[in-house]
Amino acid sequence: MPTPLSLPNLNSLTLAPSPPLRLPHRNPNRLNFAFTPQPHQLSRLAISTTRLSISPSKSASSVNAFAEERDRDRDRSWTEILRSVIPGGTWWELPHHVELGDAEPVTVVSALRRMWDLVAQDRWVVLVAFVGLVVAAVRTVLLLLLCFLHSVVSVAVNLELNQDLDTTLLDSIGFLGSKWRDYGFPTECTALDSVLRCFRNSQVKRMREKLYSSLLFQVCDAFENTCIAADFVFLLNMSVAPSGLSSAAMIIQSDYSLSFRAKIDAYTNAIFCKLDPAPALCAQLGSDCQQVARVIGNDLNMIFRNVLQGIGALVYLFLLSWPLALSTLATCIVLAFVILLHGQYQKKAAKLTQEFTAYSNESIWDRETRTQKAIAASSNHSFRFDKWLKNLADISLRQSVAYGLWNCSYYNLYHSTQVVAVLIGGASIVAGHITAEQLTKFILYCEWLIYATWWVGDNLSSLMQAVGASEKVFRLMDLLPGEQFLAEGKHSKFFYTSVKLQRLLGRIEFVDVSFHYPSRTMVHILQRVNLSIFPNEAVALVGLSGSGKSTFVNLLLRFYEPTNGKLLVDGFPLKDLDIKWFRENIGYVGQEPRLFRMDVGSNIRYGCPRDVNQEDVELAAKQAYAHDFIMSLPDGYQTTVDDDLLSGGQKQRIAIARALLRDPSILILDEATSALDAESEHNIKGVLRSVNEKTKKKRTVIVIAHRLSTIQAADRIVVLDGGQIVEMGRHSELLKKGGLYARLTQRQADAFA
Numbered sequence: 001m002p003t004p005l006s007l008p009n010l011n012s013l014t015l016a017p018s019p020p021l022r023l024p025h026r027n028p029n030r031l032n033f034a035f036t037p038q039p040h041q042l043s044r045l046a047i048s049t050t051r052l053s054i055s056p057s058k059s060a061s062s063v064n065a066f067a068e069e070r071d072r073d074r075d076r077s078w079t080e081i082l083r084s085v086i087p088g089g090t091w092w093e094l095p096h097h098v099e100l101g102d103a104e105p106v107t108v109v110s111a112l113r114r115m116w117d118l119v120a121q122d123r124w125v126v127l128v129a130f131v132g133l134v135v136a137a138v139r140t141v142l143l144l145l146l147c148f149l150h151s152v153v154s155v156a157v158n159l160e161l162n163q164d165l166d167t168t169l170l171d172s173i174g175f176l177g178s179k180w181r182d183y184g185f186p187t188e189c190t191a192l193d194s195v196l197r198c199f200r201n202s203q204v205k206r207m208r209e210k211l212y213s214s215l216l217f218q219v220c221d222a223f224e225n226t227c228i229a230a231d232f233v234f235l236l237n238m239s240v241a242p243s244g245l246s247s248a249a250m251i252i253q254s255d256y257s258l259s260f261r262a263k264i265d266a267y268t269n270a271i272f273c274k275l276d277p278a279p280a281l282c283a284q285l286g287s288d289c290q291q292v293a294r295v296i297g298n299d300l301n302m303i304f305r306n307v308l309q310g311i312g313a314l315v316y317l318f319l320l321s322w323p324l325a326l327s328t329l330a331t332c333i334v335l336a337f338v339i340l341l342h343g344q345y346q347k348k349a350a351k352l353t354q355e356f357t358a359y360s361n362e363s364i365w366d367r368e369t370r371t372q373k374a375i376a377a378s379s380n381h382s383f384r385f386d387k388w389l390k391n392l393a394d395i396s397l398r399q400s401v402a403y404g405l406w407n408c409s410y411y412n413l414y415h416s417t418q419v420v421a422v423l424i425g426g427a428s429i430v431a432g433h434i435t436a437e438q439l440t441k442f443i444l445y446c447e448w449l450i451y452a453t454w455w456v457g458d459n460l461s462s463l464m465q466a467v468g469a470s471e472k473v474f475r476l477m478d479l480l481p482g483e484q485f486l487a488e489g490k491h492s493k494f495f496y497t498s499v500k501l502q503r504l505l506g507r508i509e510f511v512d513v514s515f516h517y518p519s520r521t522m523v524h525i526l527q528r529v530n531l532s533i534f535p536n537e538a539v540a541l542v543g544l545s546g547s548g549k550s551t552f553v554n555l556l557l558r559f560y561e562p563t564n565g566k567l568l569v570d571g572f573p574l575k576d577l578d579i580k581w582f583r584e585n586i587g588y589v590g591q592e593p594r595l596f597r598m599d600v601g602s603n604i605r606y607g608c609p610r611d612v613n614q615e616d617v618e619l620a621a622k623q624a625y626a627h628d629f630i631m632s633l634p635d636g637y638q639t640t641v642d643d644d645l646l647s648g649g650q651k652q653r654i655a656i657a658r659a660l661l662r663d664p665s666i667l668i669l670d671e672a673t674s675a676l677d678a679e680s681e682h683n684i685k686g687v688l689r690s691v692n693e694k695t696k697k698k699r700t701v702i703v704i705a706h707r708l709s710t711i712q713a714a715d716r717i718v719v720l721d722g723g724q725i726v727e728m729g730r731h732s733e734l735l736k737k738g739g740l741y742a743r744l745t746q747r748q749a750d751a752f753a
């Protein structure tokens with residue numbers, strides 16, 4: 001039953017919206033109510049937010065008026081639909097989306113300049129290819145000249161104006177022209193196209209490398225502060241923050257002894273082997289770089305070549321008949337205008353497609369397929385993904401229709417040129433200004449000109465798309481390395497000191513440290529934390545989920561800078577220490593270590609700053625209680641693994657072995673044993689003893705664990721609550737105290753009881 005709507009000023013007239021309630025799309029403020037009329041109540045109401053209009057009841061005439069109004073409404077909606085779909089109408093509006101910040105938008109000229117900079121090493125290849133193409137295009141134009149000469153001579157022969165010009169000359173010109181056409185131009189173009197294609201591939205590679213290097217040298221908060229792309233925040237958080245850390249990614253970041261090439265390979269490996277959920281980066285490095293590189297490898301040369309050929313054809317058209325040439329030129333100008341519009345539209349659409357593809361990829365990645373299968377019973381499970389897909393489909397539909405319209409305009413204009421040529425040309429023949437053969441040639445040259453214009457247009461729209469795609473790629477490439485990565489000497493007007501200590505003892509001091517994440521400035525994660533960790537001490541951080549344990553470690557690893565207070569390492573401000581050297585001396589295992597697609601031995605050895613042999617690798621694996629399961633794999637240490645081929649506990653043990661192999665002065669384990677069974681965990685507790693079993697070298701250990709049995713052997717247990725240290729002491733002392741730690745221990749004991 002529809003809800004009755006009472007209008008007090010209508011003498012208790014009760015109206016009900018007739019189902020279905022129609023909301024006219026053209027005026028969302030206006031609601032039309034229709035109701036089944038009683039003889040004394042027949043009326044139609046239009047209620048708007050600003051006025052209420054009532055047509056008084058007039059029985060049959062009102063019914064007619066209502067029907068007419070409805071028809072008018074229908075007609076109006078059709079005209080509105082038609083108006084919206086014509087070029088420039090509302091249907092063509094592309095969705096608004098995240099702006100890329102306040103940087104200047106990339107123009108064709110600036111994009112080309114950037115691309116030219118990128119091809120610095122191979123400029124000669126581009127130049128040679130372009131010169132070749134110019135030569136090829138000029139030859140084509142000369143071919144036209146030969147044809148033209150051929151026609152002039154044949155006219156002379158036909159008209160018998162000059163009996164001295166015999167058919168031998170005519171034949172030789174025709175023969176020369178056909179040979180030139182058959183062998184010269186296609187061969188050259190194919191060869192040059194191949195050269196440019198090879199060049200394009202190397203350019204894609206270079207762009208990807210540059211983009212990677214720019215990303216690798218960013219600090220997390222740099223991304224969180226900018227609106228460059230939420231997807232890159234996601235990428236970096238996944239790569240370096242403990243919550244989703246790929247240990248390997250962190251090692252790449254920390255390990256500068258690796259060649260840049262190796263880092264790139266490792267990252268490529270990690271990302272393209274699906275080890276790191278970096279959908280946006282995949283999109284950026286995959287299609288976008290390829291699209292941008294296509295500009296020089298393909299679009300520009302096609303545009304250039306066709307412009308030259310078009311100019312040549314136009315010149316001959318003018319030589320043949322200027323009225324006809326003018327009419328063709330007018331057509332070409334209209335065509336160029338359509339090209340421009342279409343190109344601009346495609347550029348915008350390409351930019352949005354790039355954004356939405358990244359977001360749709362992200363929405364798949366961040367909800368792993370298996371997880372999705374497990375929990376996706378709800379009808380809303382794919383809401384995010386569907387939303388992006390719908391946006392993509394909408395854009396793609398508009399792009400296709402725009403392309404169709406563009407093609408349609410081309411063909412219509414092309415045929416209209418022929419019609420005009422036949423009309424004007426026919427009149428010219430009758431008037432004796434041109435011959436029928438000249439008209440035929442004219443139509444052929446027209447075709448050539450229009451064809452060249454079409455090619456220019458087609459490649460120009462592709463160029464525009466590439467420029468759209470290049471915007472984000474270039475902005476990411478332009479990011480300056482984070483401050484901590486510049487700590488190697490002079491950089492612009494700043495001078496960064498970089499202290500390398502002779503030996504890292506492992507004394508860590510948090511002095512009055514407060515911190516909030518850049519993306520949530522109002523939420524204070526750590527508040528006035530004061531803590532000194534002594535060399536060779538094993539300290540455990542415990543607390544409720546979200547109490548700031550991982551953040552504590554993030555600051556120590558210098559993924560973020562404290563907003564207040566300072567961090568000292570061996571008495572030196574952490575800011576002044578060489579970040580490369582410092583991270584080389586740290587072993588870190590995160591909550592979800594990830595493995596690279598390579599053999600187990602290489603995975604353990606990965607990023608190790610010192611020379612190690614197989615014996616060292618095996619020793620580290622034994623300490624991490626990974627040796628036995630590794631030996632049970634088909635090829636032992638040579639077995640190729642990746643994230644999906646091992647269990648969570650096995651991956652954690654390999655990651656622990658990797659950290660131990662570095663023989664670090666400070667070892668950080670953030671929930672590093674959460675996936676281990678009780679026995680493995682019991683065995684691995686030895687890692688906590690803060691001594692390298694082989695060298696007997698001591699080390700500082702920081703352990704974060706929810707399973708409190710893991711940390712009972714720690715020298716000191718620090719309890720965090722709401723970003724503050726609330727308790728500190730040994731296991732037995734804290735139990736006696738009866739505070740948060742005792743409560744947590746009790747809860748866990750109850751849970752297992």
Ligand SMILES: Nc1ncnc2c1ncn2[C@@H]1O[C@H](COP(=O)(O)OP(=O)(O)OP(=O)(O)O)[C@@H](O)[C@H]1O
Pocket residue numbers: 237241243517518519520525543544545546547548549550551552
């Ligand atoms: N990159 C980030 N941006 C904004 N807030 C964050 C970020 N990372 C973590 N936080 C927030 O900081 C708080 C502390 O997070 P943290 O990961 O340090 O907690 P934790 O004690 O390690 O938790 P857990 O035991 O569940 O791992 C949480 O409220 C979390 O939501």
